[in-house]
Amino acid sequence: MTEVLTSKPDVHDMVVVHRTFRQSCAALPELVRGLRPGDTVRAQLVAEAVEFMLMGLEAHHVSEDEFLWPRLAARVEVRPEAITRMEEQHYRLEELVSGLRGALGRLAADPQSPVREEVAAQLTELDAVLTAHMDEEESTVLPLAAEHLSVAEWEELGEISLAKLDKKHLLRAFSALMAVATPEEQRTLLTKAPLPARVLWRLSGRRSHARREARLYGA
Numbered sequence: 001m002t003e004v005l006t007s008k009p010d011v012h013d014m015v016v017v018h019r020t021f022r023q024s025c026a027a028l029p030e031l032v033r034g035l036r037p038g039d040t041v042r043a044q045l046v047a048e049a050v051e052f053m054l055m056g057l058e059a060h061h062v063s064e065d066e067f068l069w070p071r072l073a074a075r076v077e078v079r080p081e082a083i084t085r086m087e088e089q090h091y092r093l094e095e096l097v098s099g100l101r102g103a104l105g106r107l108a109a110d111p112q113s114p115v116r117e118e119v120a121a122q123l124t125e126l127d128a129v130l131t132a133h134m135d136e137e138e139s140t141v142l143p144l145a146a147e148h149l150s151v152a153e154w155e156e157l158g159e160i161s162l163a164k165l166d167k168k169h170l171l172r173a174f175s176a177l178m179a180v181a182t183p184e185e186q187r188t189l190l191t192k193a194p195l196p197a198r199v200l201w202r203l204s205g206r207r208s209h210a211r212r213e214a215r216l217y218g219a
Contacts, residue, residue: 032116
């Protein structure tokens with residue numbers, strides 16, 4: 001039986017998380033194609049940016065696999081096929097992530113043309129599959145989550161996702177999230193973030209993110 005909730009979670013924060021993946025996936029293929037043979041310093045910088053995106057994507061999806069899909073599947077009687085599709089899409093994305101990781105070491109060692117094209121093509125395919133997945137998740141699954149999960153459960157999902165990341169990457173991940181958020185979204189994210197995260201972001205996180213982006217994109 002579907003649980004009756006007295007208050008509904010604000011699931012829009014996942015849209016902001018998705019936005020970071022959308023922007024990275026759209027930009028990274030051309031960064032890879034722009035590498036030059038022998039420029040291992042630049043290749044390592046780009047490969048590390050790809051790996052950071054993959055690490056965040058993996059943490060995000062594992063938390064959904066372990067927590068979100070089982071909760072929704074147990075409660076949603078109307079559209080269980082949506083949950084099944086989400087799980088199947090995750091399997092395909094895992095395959096693409098695994099393939100990319102297998103090629104990143106070769107890209108960082110020496111970005112010759114064949115490996116550049118291999119990685120760029122894999123990133124382009126990841127972008128297409130992930131974009132379709134996030135589009136459907138936002139239009140179909142997030143409304144179900146807002147209807148059938150409690151505020152505490154939605155917050156627990158976010159905590160599980162963060163726990164999948166190494167602590168040394170948490171400020172970088174939060175700064176990347178804040179960088180794509182609108183001013184209103186930033187205010188909401190800051191109210192939900194622990195005090196240390198808010199302080200560190202203001203003291204160093206946003207500046208570190210800006211410097212990293214400038215190195216990566218040449219801005």
